[in-house]
Amino acid sequence: MASEQPTYEELIKGLWRENPVFIQLLGLCPALAVTNSAINALAMGAATTFVLVGSSLLVSSLRSLIPKQVRITTFIIVIATFVTVADFTLQALAPVVHKELGAFIALIVVNCLILGRQEAFASRHSQRPALADALGMSLGFSFALFLLGAIREILGSGSLFGVSLFGPDFEPWVIMILPPGGFITLGLLLGVFAWFKEHRERASQQAALDTGERRAA
Amino acid sequence: MASPEAGPLRMMVTLGIAGLCSGIAVVGIFLVTKPRIERNRAEALEAAIFRVLEGAKTRVALVLREGELVRYEAEDGAIPKEEAIYAGYDESGALVGHAIPAEGAGFQDTIKLLYGYRAASARVVGIEVLESRETPGLGDKIIKDDHFVANFRDLAVEPEIVLTKTARSRENEVEAISGATISSRAVVRIINESNARWLARLGGDQARHGTADADERVLARGGVE
DSSP: OTTOOOHHHHHHHTTTTTOTTTTSOOSHHHHHHSTTSHHHHHHHHHHHHHHHHHHHHHHHHTTTTSOGGGHHHHHHHHHHHHHHHHHHHHHHHOHHHHHHHGGGTGGGGGOHHHHHHHHHTGGGSOHHHHHHHHHHHHHHHHHHHHHHHHHHHHHHHSEETTEESSOTTOOOOGGGGSHHHHHHHHHHHHHHHHHHHHHHHHHHHHHHHHHHHHHHO | OOOOOOOHHHHHHHHHHHHHHHHHHHHHHHHHHHHHHHHHHHHHHHHHHHHHSTTOOEEEEEEEETTEEEEOOOTTOOOOSSOEEEEEEOTTSOEEEEEEEEEEEOSSSEEEEEEEEETTTTEEEEEEEEEOOOOTTTTTHHHHOHHHHHGGGSEEOSSOOEEESSOOOSTTEEEOOTTOHHHHHHHHHHHHHHHHHHHHHHHHHHHHHSOHHHHHHHHHHHHHO
């Protein structure tokens, strides 16, 4: 592990540069399915955070004990256990939220973001960077879900966190809280992110060219 | 990668231990949360009973025994695990009506609901959806649309409840939600089917459980109104 980066860098990368939803395009199923309101999006983000952080810590701690031929099986057992714990806990402590999210809590097991982080990161790093990576990715995922949920709720229900924003005259744009609204919003956001990225790359290329020219002159 | 190259025995032991630990964790959390989860469900049902039967202060669970409705006796007043309906009484012990749980297929998944029924006037007097996965924004209006829910506060059940797409003009009509006809129709069908199953039994039930004078009082009050 010669290439271990500073922990801060592991934490930050998931938020923007390697954002799981907007850049890596992972975990799109919940990102589309439960983001019809901001509160649902945050609840899903919190449940995913719990599973990802728990799994990453455990996998990182046990990484030298897990034979590599059966590592995927072991990761899935670990992840499924954390998901079941989250499922029952939500059902017991927050039945209303559980009712809203329905089957999507159980489906966190197959969120490829979580298995992906175990395989690509936690199984190759010690606990500190693994924890930072898991937290960063979870926060990036929750941020993306919240952005989708807030946009869809504002346009589709005229409210945010259930608080009406535009008064009774607002005609809700119902399609935004239906599945097509999820695809439309995600598509537009991906476009915005790609545009930003390209813009920035072009700017840095231009800067490199400029310095090159000056040096030549 | 730090993971060692392992022989078959080691792989089996690793997976066995992982499975065992996972099993213990899953069963553990299940046992820990089970009483709480059951209490949440019972509380939700209990609260719904008193919402669909306005004015009810106490309730008695009734279960089927050999085709007859009998009082369900539980020391702690718990909700029966088997299929049951609930008779609600006001402070003076008079029968307010029956809360009947019913379920059936909706647009996406099973809709579970509870409705209040008043045998004295042969009317549905309230409805509450307990569980549904109807489309957010459209089908879930069967819960959120006050105009639709209001249809069920005073709804005649004879000869049967009918769904209409125009404004309600008869006492047994329910006005469908535009954009959610299937969900609206599902609710009406669920109640009609449940009525066919339970209502005939309720007549006989009152004679035995409703305390005869209480029923007379309800009838008398219905006459005064």
